[in-house]
Amino acid sequence: MASVVLQHVTKRYGNVEAVHDVNLDIRDQEFLVFLGPSGCGKTTTLRMVAGLEELSGGDIFIGDENVSQKPPKDRDIAMVFQNYALYPHMTVYENMAFGLKLRKTPKSEIDRRVKEAAEILGLGQLLSRKPKELSGGQRQRVALGRAIVREPKAFLMDEPLSNLDAKLRTQTRVELKNLHRRLGATIIYVTHDQTEAMTMGTRIVVMRDGVVQQVDTPDGIYNNPANQFVATFVGTPAMNLVKGAVISQGDTASLQIGSQTIELPGRIRQTLSRLNSNALTLGVRPEDIFLGEGRADEPALNATVQVIEPMGHEHIVYLAVEGQPIVARTDNAWQGRVGDVVRMKLNPQRLHAFDPQTEASLLYS
Numbered sequence: 217m218a219s220v221v222l223q224h225v226t227k228r229y230g231n232v233e234a235v236h237d238v239n240l241d242i243r244d245q246e247f248l249v250f251l252g253p254s255g256c257g258k259t260t261t262l263r264m265v266a267g268l269e270e271l272s273g274g275d276i277f278i279g280d281e282n283v284s285q286k287p288p289k290d291r292d293i294a295m296v297f298q299n300y301a302l303y304p305h306m307t308v309y310e311n312m313a314f315g316l317k318l319r320k321t322p323k324s325e326i327d328r329r330v331k332e333a334a335e336i337l338g339l340g341q342l343l344s345r346k347p348k349e350l351s352g353g354q355r356q357r358v359a360l361g362r363a364i365v366r367e368p369k370a371f372l373m374d375e376p377l378s379n380l381d382a383k384l385r386t387q388t389r390v391e392l393k394n395l396h397r398r399l400g401a402t403i404i405y406v407t408h409d410q411t412e413a414m415t416m417g418t419r420i421v422v423m424r425d426g427v428v429q430q431v432d433t434p435d436g437i438y439n440n441p442a443n444q445f446v447a448t449f450v451g452t453p454a455m456n457l458v459k460g461a462v463i464s465q466g467d468t469a470s471l472q473i474g475s476q477t478i479e480l481p482g483r484i485r486q487t488l489s490r491l492n493s494n495a496l497t498l499g500v501r502p503e504d505i506f507l508g509e510g511r512a513d514e515p516a517l518n519a520t521v522q523v524i525e526p527m528g529h530e531h532i533v534y535l536a537v538e539g540q541p542i543v544a545r546t547d548n549a550w551q552g553r554v555g556d557v558v559r560m561k562l563n564p565q566r567l568h569a570f571d572p573q574t575e576a577s578l579l580y581s
Contacts, residue, residue, distance in 0.1 A: 217402045218279035218369035219244045220265060225274035227260050227426075234260050236426045238274070242370075242404060247396050249417035250406045253449070257426035258406045259374055265404060266372050267291050278369050294363035298375040300355045302347040302362075308334075309343040312361045329365040336398060337361050337391075353384045360395070370402040377412065389415055410450050414438070422446050444575040447499050447568060453532060453543040455499050459572060462494045471496055474538025478515035481564040487578035491571055499568030505544035506561040507533065507552060515567075519560040521552050535560065 220242040227235040235257040242248045250258035263269040265276055267288035275284045283291045302311050309330055316326045334340045337357045347355055356376060363371055377385045393416055396403055407413055413420050414434045422429045422437065422445075430442040441447035441455075448454040460471040462480070469485045470477045480488075488496075506514075519535035519542060531550055535542045537560065544560065552558055569578040 217244050217400060219277075220370055220402065220404065221277040222261075222265070223275045223277070225261065225264060225276060226272045227257070227264060227269060228272040234426050235264070238428055240421065240428075240431065242402065244402055245400045247393075247403045247405065247416060247418045248421065249413040249419070250404070250421045250423060251408070251410060251413040251417075251450075252423035253408055255425075256423040258408075258421075258423050260426075261423075262372055262374055262404060262406050265370075266293055266295050292369045293372055294366040294368040294370075295372045295374065296359050296363050296376045298378045300347075300359045300379075302355060302358060304347050307344050307346060308339060308350070308358050308361075311347070311358055312365055315362060315366055326365075329367070330361075333361040333364040336364065336395065351384075352380050353388055356380065356388060357391070360392075364395075364399070370404060373403060373405045375407055376405075377407075378409075385412075392416060410452070414450070420450075422449065424449075440577075440580060441499075441568070442577055442580045444497065444499070444570050444577075447570070447577070451501060453502050453545075455501050455568070456505075456542045457570070458498045458500070458537065458540055458542070460496055460498065462488060462491070462496050464488070471498060473517065473540070476517050476538060478517060478562070480569075481515070481567060483565075484567060484569045484578065487569060490578050492573045495572045497570040497572045497575075499570060500562050501566065502532070502543045502545040504563040504566040505542070506563070507544055507546055507550060507558050508561070514561040515564055516559050516561045518557055521554050521556045521558060524552065524554060 222238050222240040225235060225238040238261055250261060252258050260269060264271055267286060271284055275282055278291055312330045312333060313326045316329065334343055337360060339357055339361060342350065342354060377388055380388060389412060417434060419431060419433055420437050421431050424445050430437060430446050437446060437450050444457060458473060460473040463470045463472050469480045469488060471480055517537050519537045521533060522536055523534040525532040530548055531546045533544045533546055535544060570576065571578060
């Protein structure tokens with residue numbers, strides 16, 4: 217396996233810049249995930265690493281070699297697509313062996329690699345079947361097996377689970393994590409699904425409109441987002457954003473939200489000098505909201521219950537605070553009803569603060 221380095225990688229289509237100045241150092245044996253909405257540039261970046269798209273600027277290194285001008289066949293990578301791309305007239309064995317045959321790999325070596333990959337992926341009993349005789353999950357494993365037998369420097373995966381149903385997607389995520397650990401592989405993975413990114417990636421690259429927004433571990437992305445986009449894109453339900461005006465009084469500061477005010481904790485007060493005005497957007501995740509009496513020293517607001525979604529082990533509660541929507545998680549013992557005005561307490565250690573003009577986090581470091 218090998219490291220993959222992107223230096224000032226850019227892609228333009230006419231006057232449109234699809235990928236802007238991406239700089240990444242992907243470590244050997246890392247599972248790096250590109251995450252973002254459709255059209256953000258993540259697949260285009262992956263295709264440039266694969267050699268399927270020409271670079272408009274910058275360089276790509278795989279190992280110590282600059283592969284920016286090399287064709288895909290000379291980059292020693294293996295790609296797994298979302299549509300499997302299996303040959304319908306070939307057996308599982310033949311599909312997995314096909315790339316090695318094209319490279320004139322000795323027959324005994326092909327047999328060894330195919331059977332080893334089949335053993336890893338649980339395909340040993342399916343080698344004589346055709347793709348039409350397989351389930352979606354089995355076909356995806358064959359596509360993975362075809363990549364594994366190549367023994368490439370890096371695996372590139374473009375939304376490989378998107379065609380699977382929810383249960384199979386969960387199962388295959390676990391299989392991919394185990395596969396990464398067993399192979400010690402360098403994997404670059406593209407998805408728009410935050411659950412896949414959070415559960416599989418050692419690091420996540422969040423992209424928006426061709427620009428990298430943040431590169432960090434899953435915990436870092438979730439707990440210390442760089443801006444509002446990252447904060448609201450990662451997490452279900454999304455982080456709540458509440459707009460207000462800062463009122464400073466000596467050593468204290470409060471946020472005015474309509475007719476209500478809450479005192480800002482010290483960790484946020486210390487960053488207020490970074491604001492471009494007195495406007496502030498407060499961020500709080502649904503699990504950091506408590507509906508009830510709680511502690512007297514916690515910031516609190518009155519909120520009106522709009523909708524309650526029972527989820528079995530918990531309730532998702534939709535509220536309104538001075539006309540602004542808020543979503544909270546509560547345990548299933550909570551007894552509120554639609555129309556109730558409840559006291560909504562916020563965990564002061566888990567609050568986030570953003571500049572409304574730049575959308576940058578005041579707490580990001």
